[in-house]
Amino acid sequence: MLKVDNISAYYGNIQALNNVSLKIEEGEIVSLLGANGAGKTTTLKVITGQINPRQGKVELFQQDITGNNPEEIADRGLTMVPEGRKIFPDLSVVENLKIGYYTQRKEGDWQAKLPEVFEVFPVLEERKQQSGGTLSGGEQQMLAIARGLMAEPKIMLLDEPSLGLAPLIVEKIFTTIERINSQGTTILLVEQNANLALKISQRAYILETGELVHSGPTQQLAQDEKIKEAYLGTH
Amino acid sequence: MARIIFIQNIIGGLETGSLYALAALGVVLIYRVSDVTNFAQGEMAMFSTFVTFTIWTYSRAAGLPYPYLIAFIGALIFSAIFGYSIERVFIRPTAESSLLGKMIVTFGLILIVNGSAAAIFGTDSYYMQRAIGGTMIIGNLVVRPHSFFVIFLALVIMAVLFYMIRNTMFGVAIRATAQDRETARLMGVNTTKVTAFTWIMATIMGAIAGLMIAPATNVSTGMMADVHLKSFIAAVLGGFTSFIGPVIGGLIIGIMDNLVGYYISTNWQTVIVYGILILILIFKPYGLFGSRPQKKV
Numbered sequence: 001m002l003k004v005d006n007i008s009a010y011y012g013n014i015q016a017l018n019n020v021s022l023k024i025e026e027g028e029i030v031s032l033l034g035a036n037g038a039g040k041t042t043t044l045k046v047i048t049g050q051i052n053p054r055q056g057k058v059e060l061f062q063q064d065i066t067g068n069n070p071e072e073i074a075d076r077g078l079t080m081v082p083e084g085r086k087i088f089p090d091l092s093v094v095e096n097l098k099i100g101y102y103t104q105r106k107e108g109d110w111q112a113k114l115p116e117v118f119e120v121f122p123v124l125e126e127r128k129q130q131s132g133g134t135l136s137g138g139e140q141q142m143l144a145i146a147r148g149l150m151a152e153p154k155i156m157l158l159d160e161p162s163l164g165l166a167p168l169i170v171e172k173i174f175t176t177i178e179r180i181n182s183q184g185t186t187i188l189l190v191e192q193n194a195n196l197a198l199k200i201s202q203r204a205y206i207l208e209t210g211e212l213v214h215s216g217p218t219q220q221l222a223q224d225e226k227i228k229e230a231y232l233g234t235h
Numbered sequence: 236m237a238r239i240i241f242i243q244n245i246i247g248g249l250e251t252g253s254l255y256a257l258a259a260l261g262v263v264l265i266y267r268v269s270d271v272t273n274f275a276q277g278e279m280a281m282f283s284t285f286v287t288f289t290i291w292t293y294s295r296a297a298g299l300p301y302p303y304l305i306a307f308i309g310a311l312i313f314s315a316i317f318g319y320s321i322e323r324v325f326i327r328p329t330a331e332s333s334l335l336g337k338m339i340v341t342f343g344l345i346l347i348v349n350g351s352a353a354a355i356f357g358t359d360s361y362y363m364q365r366a367i368g369g370t371m372i373i374g375n376l377v378v379r380p381h382s383f384f385v386i387f388l389a390l391v392i393m394a395v396l397f398y399m400i401r402n403t404m405f406g407v408a409i410r411a412t413a414q415d416r417e418t419a420r421l422m423g424v425n426t427t428k429v430t431a432f433t434w435i436m437a438t439i440m441g442a443i444a445g446l447m448i449a450p451a452t453n454v455s456t457g458m459m460a461d462v463h464l465k466s467f468i469a470a471v472l473g474g475f476t477s478f479i480g481p482v483i484g485g486l487i488i489g490i491m492d493n494l495v496g497y498y499i500s501t502n503w504q505t506v507i508v509y510g511i512l513i514l515i516l517i518f519k520p521y522g523l524f525g526s527r528p529q530k531k532v
Contacts (some may be wrong), residue, residue: 048421050417050420050421069420069425070417070420070421071420071421071422071423071424071425071426074420074421074422074423075423079421080421082418082421086415086417086418086421088410088411088414088415088418088419089414090410090414091407091410091411091414095407095410098404098407099404099407099408099411099419099422099424100422101404102404102408102422102423102424103422103423105404110404147422151422151423
């Protein structure tokens, strides 16, 4: 479904990614793990078209999308839930959801889609008319995911959805991610919280200073002593 | 009698004020969406007015029916194309440059547009008719129907624009782009198109302001200086971060100008009006309806 092939990317002269390759099949939850600055967000930004790779190729549904604009890629059914949520602070909750439906605007009525996302996140219905900027961190993360769902994505990229949230809310968000996946959306999850991410994903890739160092089924990774030590903490 | 004069001053103030409001709204629309402060808004409006005036003159000479209407429609079409071309040729290439760089480009535009107008249309000043001529007497009130036409037209344009921005999908896309361009693109919004649209809208609003003020100022290369300056002040007074602010700001300036000029002193009119505005800004530094601008990343 999504294939990242030998990507190298730079910020100015500083190399952020070196020959990174990923493959995500339909229906999977795949995690991309690694420490701060390992290149996780950069990888996502290459996929969404926010950064042009200097080398390599990105394929979505067997089509080359390398160098496409973010809006073109969004149109193809790939939705990004960005790091730091990036809620439009002066738009109301409902308007944030409305803009989430932008790629679908010719297909139907955005309002008809609302009950579906309110069912997943009932709290958003209560906050409907509040402006996005006034929500709590957890609510903003829910809104960011809900906004992504509005686009009826075939594949959803989530960048650090647990960042800065209380454990209870994180758990809720992860349960929701599993639920979204079970309803047919493929998920690529970027996380620093490797324990949690491994729990819900089938496969994972681990990045270290811009290079892929491990990859494989999560069970296998979770049993690897070196990985346990480096990423999962030694319990 | 005193009440009649007061009302006449208010109507006159609303007339010019709504033109300041239109022009200011154009400036703010562009600023909010693309971070460009278009200092050439007034000159672009002047150029559009010259084109409109030329269409009007030729239509009259050719004996066409409703020359003013033809010119008005011509103004809408020309300014839409003009606004788009300016954005495409001068502004879009600066997308990645600094805020200062973008500002300087619009300063350059002042010179280019003004110079072209002088070269093409000459430096004389020309008479332009009112949308609706004559005067009208309501009770003891003597007013120009043109005044009502101007106020009505500005209200209609602003109502349509506000409705669009508030309620339509494209309007939400405009506001999303204004708040966070990169995230708007992730939502699938073609922000290049949104920016072009704001330039088209702003240029049309400027052209209408120019056409409506022309009977009072005559058509000349310097005709928009006053409206342009006051529209900027209106935008600052109302707040660059809100869409309704510049409208209110424009109306306040229009009305205050008239009232102070009539009741206090024409000589000190400008000093008093802008003195008061500075006072307001001391207490409301982001304008009456503005809020501290959020830092865009």
